[in-house]
Amino acid sequence: MKIQLTNTLTRRKEPFVPADPARVTMYVCGPTVYSYAHIGNMRPPVVFDVLFRLLRHVYGEKAVLYARNYTDIDDRIINAAIESRQPIGAITAEFERAYEADTAALGVLAPTFKPRATEHVAGMIALIEKLIAQGAAYKVATGVYFSVSADADYGKLSGRAQEDMQAGARVEGEDDKRHPSDFALWKAAKPGEPQWEAPFGAGRPGWHIECSAMIEAELGSPIDIHGGGIDLIFPHHENEIAQSESAHNHPLARLWMHNGFLTMDTTKMSKSLGNVITPRELLSHGWQGETLRWALLSAHYKAPLDFNEDMMRAAQASLDRLYGAVLRLKDLEAADVEPPKAFIEALADDLNTPEAIAELYALATAANIAKKPADQAKAKGELLAAAKLFGVLQDDPEHWFRASFGEAAAEIDKLVAERVAARAAKNYAESDRLRDELAARGVEVMDNASSSTWRRKG
Numbered sequence: 001m002k003i004q005l006t007n008t009l010t011r012r013k014e015p016f017v018p019a020d021p022a023r024v025t026m027y028v029c030g031p032t033v034y035s036y037a038h039i040g041n042m043r044p045p046v047v048f049d050v051l052f053r054l055l056r057h058v059y060g061e062k063a064v065l066y067a068r069n070y071t072d073i074d075d076r077i078i079n080a081a082i083e084s085r086q087p088i089g090a091i092t093a094e095f096e097r098a099y100e101a102d103t104a105a106l107g108v109l110a111p112t113f114k115p116r117a118t119e120h121v122a123g124m125i126a127l128i129e130k131l132i133a134q135g136a137a138y139k140v141a142t143g144v145y146f147s148v149s150a151d152a153d154y155g156k157l158s159g160r161a162q163e164d165m166q167a168g169a170r171v172e173g174e175d176d177k178r179h180p181s182d183f184a185l186w187k188a189a190k191p192g193e194p195q196w197e198a199p200f201g202a203g204r205p206g207w208h209i210e211c212s213a214m215i216e217a218e219l220g221s222p223i224d225i226h227g228g229g230i231d232l233i234f235p236h237h238e239n240e241i242a243q244s245e246s247a248h249n250h251p252l253a254r255l256w257m258h259n260g261f262l263t264m265d266t267t268k269m270s271k272s273l274g275n276v277i278t279p280r281e282l283l284s285h286g287w288q289g290e291t292l293r294w295a296l297l298s299a300h301y302k303a304p305l306d307f308n309e310d311m312m313r314a315a316q317a318s319l320d321r322l323y324g325a326v327l328r329l330k331d332l333e334a335a336d337v338e339p340p341k342a343f344i345e346a347l348a349d350d351l352n353t354p355e356a357i358a359e360l361y362a363l364a365t366a367a368n369i370a371k372k373p374a375d376q377a378k379a380k381g382e383l384l385a386a387a388k389l390f391g392v393l394q395d396d397p398e399h400w401f402r403a404s405f406g407e408a409a410a411e412i413d414k415l416v417a418e419r420v421a422a423r424a425a426k427n428y429a430e431s432d433r434l435r436d437e438l439a440a441r442g443v444e445v446m447d448n449a450s451s452s453t454w455r456r457k458g
C-alpha cells in the first residue's frame with residue numbers, strides 16, 4: 001500500500017517512505033494547557049489520529065511511534081495561574097485531564113508518547129548550550145536568542161524572505177535582541193515566575209525549543225512526519241527547524257503536514273477572538289463525540305472547514321445510516337475481514353477523508369442490500385473494519401440511538417414495549433397508533449420476528 005502525503009516543505013504531494021518501516025515516527029504539536037480546548041483545537045488530534053491509525057494498519061501497530069506533547073510552561077499558563085490564584089501545576093493538571101477527556105470522547109487513540117515540556121528542560125538547556133557554542137545563539141540581559149542570520153536557509157518551510165519576517169516580529173520585553181526576527185530560546189528569570197537553573201542564567205524555555213527537545217528525547221531526528229495546524233508553520237515550525245537543524249546538521253523532519261482552520265462564519269475559531277465552542281459544550285447538548293469527529297473529518301484536512309449546526313446534523317444522519325446498517329444485522333456475526341481496498345486507498349491518497357466517507361456509505365449500502373447471510377456477514381465485517389480504522393462505529397448501535405435521546409429513551413422503550421404487546425394481542429389499531437406516536441418523536445421502529453428495536457428516523 002503506497003501512502004501519498006502533501007509535504008508543506010516541498011509544497012507537493014509525495015510518496016511517503018519512512019526511513020525505517022519498522023520504526024515510523026510522527027510528532028504533532030499538542031496543546032498549551034491553560035484552558036479548555038475548542039473544537040478547532042480538536043482538528044489536529046483528530047486528523048493525525050486518522051493518519052496514526054492508517055500508519056499502524058500499513059506498518060503494524062508496534063512499528064509506529066507517535067508523540068504529542070503538552071506545553072505546560074508558557075506566558076498564558078502563568079497568567080491563568082495568577083488570575084485564578086492557583087498554582088501553575090494545578091492549572092496544567094486540570095486542563096491536561098480535560099484535553100485527555102475531550103480527545104477520548106472524539107475517539108482519538110492515545111499517542112505512544114505524551115511528553116510534558118517541564119519534564120524535558122534539561123534537554124532544552126543542552127540544545128541551547130550547543131547552539132551558543134556554535135555561534136547560532138547569543139545571550140543578552142532578557143534571555144538567550146537564536147540568531148536567524150546564522151541560519152542560511154531560515155524561512156524555507158514558510159517560504160518567507162528574511163525581510164518579510166521583520167514586520168510584526170517585535171515582542172515586548174525583547175528589546176535587546178540583535179535582529180527583529182531572532183527568537184527567544186530562553187527567557188531570563190523574572191521574580192515570581194517559574195525558573196530553572198542553567199549555565200547561561202536562570203530562566204525558562206521559549207515555546208519553540210520545547211518541541212525540538214521533546215522530539216529529540218522521545219523519537220530522535222530526523223523524524224518521518226511532523227504535523228500541526230497551519231498557523232504553526234510560521235513562526236513555530238520554522239523556528240523548530242532552525243534550532244534543530246543548526247544543532248544536529250540533519251533535517252528535523254522529512255515530511256511536514258498542516259491542517260487547515262476550523263472557522264465559524266469564515267472566521268478562524270480562536271480563543272483570542274472569543275468565537276469558540278468547546279467539545280464539552282456540544283456533548284452537554286446531547287451530541288455524541290463520534291458526530292463531532294465525523295464532522296471534523298468531513299472536509300479534506302488541508303481545506304478550511306466552516307462549522308455550524310447543520311454540519312453536526314448531517315454528520316449525525318450519516319452515522320445513523322451506518323449504525324442503522326449494523327443494527328439491522330445485529331443478530332448476525334460479522335465476518336473477520338480487512339477494511340476494503342478502496343477505503344484504504346482513499347485514506348492513503350493524502351488522507352482523503354471525504355472520499356473515505358463515501359466508501360463507508362457504499363459499505364453501509366452493501367450491508368443493507370445483501371440478502372444471503374454469508375454476504376451480509378462479509379458486508380457487516382467490511383463496514384466495521386473500515387469504520388474502526390476511521391475511529392467510528394465504536395458504540396453499540398442500540399446505545400448509539402438511545403444516547404442522543406437522553407431521558408426520553410426510557411419512555412420510548414416503554415412505547416415500543418406497549419406496541420409489541422399490542423401486536424401480540426393483534427390489536428392493530430393500537431399498534432398503529434403507537435407507531436405514529438413514536439414517529440412523531442422522531443423514532444422508527446424496526447420489527448424482527450420476536451422483538452422490536454428502534455432508531456432515530458432518517
Ligand code: AMP
Binds near residue numbers: 044232
Ligand atoms: P493553540 O492552543 O492555539 O496553541 O492551538 C493548539 C493546536 O490547535 C495547534 O496545532 C493549532 O494549529 C490548532 N488550532 C488552533 N485553532 C485552530 C482552528 N481554528 N482550526 C484548526 N486548528 C486550530
Ligand code: ZN
Binds near residue numbers: 029211240
Ligand atoms: Zn511544536
